[in-house]
Amino acid sequence: MLPLFGLVIGIILGLVFKIPVPAAYIKYLGVATLAALDSALGGIKASLAKEFNDKLFISGFFSNTIFAAFIVYLGDRLGVEPLYYAAIVAFGVRLFQNLALIRRMIFKNWE
Amino acid sequence: MRAIFRPGDPKDLFQLQRMTVAITLVSVITGFLLATQLRIQQNVVKDLAAESKENLGEIIRDLDFEVRALAKEEKELELRLLKYEDSQTDNQLIIKESEANLNNLKKFVGSTKVFGEGIEINIRDAFGAIAAYDLLELVNEIKSGSSDAIAINGIRISSKTPFEDDPDLGVLIGGEPAGAPFKVEAIGDPETLMQVVGMLGGIKYTFTSYEGVTFDVIKRESVTIPRVK
Numbered sequence: 001m002l003p004l005f006g007l008v009i010g011i012i013l014g015l016v017f018k019i020p021v022p023a024a025y026i027k028y029l030g031v032a033t034l035a036a037l038d039s040a041l042g043g044i045k046a047s048l049a050k051e052f053n054d055k056l057f058i059s060g061f062f063s064n065t066i067f068a069a070f071i072v073y074l075g076d077r078l079g080v081e082p083l084y085y086a087a088i089v090a091f092g093v094r095l096f097q098n099l100a101l102i103r104r105m106i107f108k109n110w111e
Numbered sequence: 112m113r114a115i116f117r118p119g120d121p122k123d124l125f126q127l128q129r130m131t132v133a134i135t136l137v138s139v140i141t142g143f144l145l146a147t148q149l150r151i152q153q154n155v156v157k158d159l160a161a162e163s164k165e166n167l168g169e170i171i172r173d174l175d176f177e178v179r180a181l182a183k184e185e186k187e188l189e190l191r192l193l194k195y196e197d198s199q200t201d202n203q204l205i206i207k208e209s210e211a212n213l214n215n216l217k218k219f220v221g222s223t224k225v226f227g228e229g230i231e232i233n234i235r236d237a238f239g240a241i242a243a244y245d246l247l248e249l250v251n252e253i254k255s256g257s258s259d260a261i262a263i264n265g266i267r268i269s270s271k272t273p274f275e276d277d278p279d280l281g282v283l284i285g286g287e288p289a290g291a292p293f294k295v296e297a298i299g300d301p302e303t304l305m306q307v308v309g310m311l312g313g314i315k316y317t318f319t320s321y322e323g324v325t326f327d328v329i330k331r332e333s334v335t336i337p338r339v340k
Contacts, residue, residue: 006135010142014150021151029151033144040141043134054133061137065144 003044027076027084028069034091035068036061041098048105218259221269221339225260229298229334230305236291237323243274243282245318249295250274252314256307258299260336264289267339285340301330 021029039061046052068087075083198205217223232249234241250268253261261268263284272285280288297304308328309315318326 002131003134003138006138007142010139010144011146012142013139014143014146018150019147021147023151026148026151029144029148033141033148036137036141036144040134040137043130043137047130047134052130054129057133057137061140 003040007040028072031072031084031087031091032065032069034088034095035064038091038094038098039064041095041102045098045101045105048102048109219270221260221267224335224338225298226333226335227259227298228301228330228332229258229296230301230308231329231331231334232293232295232297232308233325233327233329234291234293234295234318235323235325236293236321239281239291240321240324241282241291241293241318243276243284246282246284246289246293247274248317249308249314252307253295253297253299253304256297256299256304258297258304260298262296262336264294265337267337269339272339287340296331296334296336298334298336305330 039057042060043052043057046057068091071087072084075081214223218225246263250261250263266272266284266287266289268284273283275283275286277283277288281290283289305328307313315326315328318324
């Protein structure tokens with residue numbers, strides 16, 4: 001429950017503190033958000049699977065988020081626009097896999 | 112490191128607390144990122160969606176205009192860069208060009224003595240029929256033949272030289288009396304000047320239509336015209 005509460009708090013904070021982000025960076029922030037969401041779900045999955053390691057989780061969260069944005073930036077600089085789509089597809093697939101695993105684990109724990 | 116939880120173990124309880132804190136912290140950041148991303152995306156869409164069709168058209172036109180202006184500026188800058196590069200490698204050419212311009216200006220204002228090939232026109236006027244206006248017309252005709260310098264009876268004609276008629280002294284050029292016969296000297300391409308002056312129905316015809324006036328043109332290899340007094 002607490003992580004869910006944290007997510008709500010984060011959303012409220014994001015809506016209250018309107019940090020100005022130039023429109024040109026929307027793409028980078030979008031991919032970074034996807035990476036952050038993927039890491040968060042990965043953490044929940046690991047906790048349910050009793051495989052959680054806080055150091056790995058925190059470092060993975062930050063490195064994934066920053067590196068995802070960097071990959072998109074690099075793609076733009078090198079003129080390889082598909083890198084952006086590659087990042088979206090990769091994180092999208094992982095998101096759905098993690099969600100599926102979390103769902104299964106929750107049902108397994110109930111049974 | 113692999114964590115396996117055993118309920119009731121104080122060490123595992125601590126581990127559980129750390130895990131909850133870590134996931135909560137990450138959830139807060141993720142939520143914050145999500146909200147920020149949603150807000151910015153909405154603003155971008157809203158900004159454009161709020162505009163009327165006319166305004167959107169205007170925005171597109173403005174952007175198009177901006178793009179064209181920038182492209183033009185880019186070309187101009189590229190040209191300027193090329194020019195600078197050329198000028199760096201060919202400074203001598205610029206000096207020569209500047210000298211030529213300066214000489215042309217000097218010729219134009221008549222501040223220097225000029226010599227070169229050209230023509231000489233000898234006009235005789237037995238009854239004093241030629242007026243200042245006729246001479247001014249002749250000068251203009253010669254100028255239209257790209258003449259570098261003109262003198263009438265040794266008086267250099269500049270762009271500001273006045274032509275006047277005086278009842279006692281006759282024609283005054285630059286305030287000086289210049290009576291017949293008139294000797295008009297002009298520097299320039301002799302062929303062109305001859306054509307301009309001798310044109311059928313042109314200035315020669317005007318002069319020779321006066322009674323007692325003769326108009327003779329000859330090519331000269333070397334004409335010297337003094338500076339403006």
